[in-house]
Amino acid sequence: MKKIIFIVFITVFVFPCFSQERTQADIDLKVKTFFQKHGGWYDMNVPASDGQLLYNLILDNKYQQALEIGTSTGHSGIWMAWALSKTGGILITIEIDKSRHEEALANFKEAGVDHIIDARLDNAHELVPKLKGPFDFVFSDADKGWYQNYFEAVDPKLKVGGCYATHNVSDRGGNRWNQDYLHYLQGLDHYETSVDNSGGGMAISYKKAEK
Numbered sequence: 001m002k003k004i005i006f007i008v009f010i011t012v013f014v015f016p017c018f019s020q021e022r023t024q025a026d027i028d029l030k031v032k033t034f035f036q037k038h039g040g041w042y043d044m045n046v047p048a049s050d051g052q053l054l055y056n057l058i059l060d061n062k063y064q065q066a067l068e069i070g071t072s073t074g075h076s077g078i079w080m081a082w083a084l085s086k087t088g089g090i091l092i093t094i095e096i097d098k099s100r101h102e103e104a105l106a107n108f109k110e111a112g113v114d115h116i117i118d119a120r121l122d123n124a125h126e127l128v129p130k131l132k133g134p135f136d137f138v139f140s141d142a143d144k145g146w147y148q149n150y151f152e153a154v155d156p157k158l159k160v161g162g163c164y165a166t167h168n169v170s171d172r173g174g175n176r177w178n179q180d181y182l183h184y185l186q187g188l189d190h191y192e193t194s195v196d197n198s199g200g201g202m203a204i205s206y207k208k209a210e211k
């Protein structure tokens with residue numbers, strides 16, 4: 001009897017303390033709890049509907065090598081990392097602002113997805129061209145005036161079949177940079193671009209072939 005009690009004690013109380021493994025159920029619960037607790041996002045973060053869109057794009061296409069340009073405090077990063085926890089992938093995300101980067105790190109930890117995210121504090125203008133890749137999913141959401149430069153730097157590192165999503169792009173008019181950038185994307189023969197206007201506007205560009 002003593003032996004059985006000892007085994008039950010070890011299994012139920014001691015072993016879980018040493019186990020570092022996070023099950024999918026643990027991650028699902030932590031992310032959902034995090035989103036319930038942090039309802040409002042005020043740091044230029046995507047709306048939840050765009051977070052869901054990013055999550056679906058990754059999960060539906062089983063993407064595994066993701067890059068985000070513009071972390072802010074991590075809302076979109078958590079959605080993407082949640083999907084990547086199910087595909088076995090990882091996310092590199094870049095933020096130039098130290099305080100937002102640090103807040104994002106804390107948020108990733110609290111949401112239980114920090115082990116999936118490589119968060120860099122850096123200027124994406126300099127870092128993106130240096131990243132080796134390859135990537136199969138990219139989310140571009142930093143400085144809009146640099147969107148085309150980011151795209152051109154990442155295109156050679158994006159796999160055929162991969163997807164390049166750009167935030168705050170609408171096909172319902174808008175300002176000059178928005179229209180110029182969208183025309184640029186739509187003019188690329190090796191990409192198929194559509195726009196989802198359900199949230200903040202998302203250009204979704206699938207790579208069909210190498211240039």
Ligand SMILES: C[S@@+](CC[C@H](N)C(=O)[O-])C[C@H]1O[C@@H](n2cnc3c(N)ncnc32)[C@H](O)[C@@H]1O
Nearest residue numbers: 044045046070071072075076095096123124142
């Ligand atoms: C719209 S916010 C990103 C929101 C985030 N994707 C989300 O939904 O949670 C844009 C972020 O890009 C960052 N940013 C702007 N220029 C940058 C640069 N050159 N390198 C890295 N980050 C930059 C800003 O500091 C800002 O936090």
